[in-house]
Amino acid sequence: MPADATIPQAPTAVHGNASQPYPCHAAPEPPGSEPFIDYGYCRTSLDHQPPGARHGSSDPRCPRSCPHKAPERVAVQFTKVFAWNGARAAAALSKAHRDRSGK
Numbered sequence: 001m002p003a004d005a006t007i008p009q010a011p012t013a014v015h016g017n018a019s020q021p022y023p024c025h026a027a028p029e030p031p032g033s034e035p036f037i038d039y040g041y042c043r044t045s046l047d048h049q050p051p052g053a054r055h056g057s058s059d060p061r062c063p064r065s066c067p068h069k070a071p072e073r074v075a076v077q078f079t080k081v082f083a084w085n086g087a088r089a090a091a092a093l094s095k096a097h098r099d100r101s102g103k
């Protein structure tokens, strides 16, 4: 039973189903625009997590078929740089990789 009975269980125009893929996989460009940091990839896919986890790079809602999913080796580097040097330094790394690889 939902905690708030006023919220409909079926998806509506303004809220979806948390088990469905993020809209990212169908978007032509990776998410992110001013004033937010452009990471070059789906942000969730850059948090390196072991296979089987349900968040970060293993979050099934950014599916393997998503054209903006970061390669695992980029996620590993990104996670370290994020911890050591912060979000902007990590974004520079992931964006440079994406610009070099062209995808």
Ligand SMILES: [Zn+2]
Pocket (backbone or CB within 6 Å): 022, 024, 025, 042, 045, 061, 062, 063, 066, 067, 068, 069
């Ligand atoms: Zn994605």
